[in-house]
Amino acid sequence: MRLGWLDKRLASYKTQTKKNRHFLQSLGHALDGALLVVKNERNMRFHILMSVVTIGLGLYLGIGRADWLWIAVAITSVITAEFLNTIVEALVDLTIGSRYDAMAKTAKDVAAGSTLLAAGFAVVIGILIFEPYVRYWIQTH
Ligand SMILES: Nc1ncnc2c1ncn2[C@@H]1O[C@H](COP(=O)(O)OP(=O)(O)OP(=O)(O)O)[C@@H](O)[C@H]1O
Numbered sequence: 498m499r500l501g502w503l504d505k506r507l508a509s510y511k512t513q514t515k516k517n518r519h520f521l522q523s524l525g526h527a528l529d530g531a532l533l534v535v536k537n538e539r540n541m542r543f544h545i546l547m548s549v550v551t552i553g554l555g556l557y558l559g560i561g562r563a564d565w566l567w568i569a570v571a572i573t574s575v576i577t578a579e580f581l582n583t584i585v586e587a588l589v590d591l592t593i594g595s596r597y598d599a600m601a602k603t604a605k606d607v608a609a610g611s612t613l614l615a616a617g618f619a620v621v622i623g624i625l626i627f628e629p630y631v632r633y634w635i636q637t638h
Pocket residue numbers: 538540582586593594595596597598599601602605606609
């Protein structure tokens with residue numbers, strides 16, 4: 498198996514089990530965690546694509562400051578839920594492995610449900626924010 502640059506970077510300090518010694522070391526691990534979610538989770542890449550499209554649409558339509566705040570809350574909620582979902586999956590796989598377990602199923606399904614809830618919330622926010630702007634755009638074009 499060919500290792501990517503991120504896998505090589507992770508392998509280079511995979512034996513660290515002690516506390517981070519300085520801020521930059523903590524920051525590096527935090528960024529590695531975020532990149533791992535993007536690399537390994539297809540849903541995360543979809544969330545990022547939708548976030549980019551939403552931000553692009555917001556810039557094009559010139560939405561207001563308060564609207565940007567709601568968009569920021571929606572995007573952050575979805576991405577945070579996906580991070581938590583990945584944490585739950587990793588912890589369940591670490592403790593249960595590939596054996597079937599009803600509690601493992603509950604944990605993974607509830608974690609996935611929280612992502613679905615956040616995504617639904619984001620869709621509702623998007624409709625409420627963009628509806629008047631799109632209506633105005635249609636009337637003036
Ligand atoms: N050890 C297990 N015991 C019981 N059910 C499991 C177990 N592992 C996975 N499952 C079931 O399989 C589903 C998919 O699990 P998996 O770990 O592949 O998540 P995933 O496909 O990465 O999920 P997502 O699409 O939310 O990222 C879980 O939601 C759960 O219902």
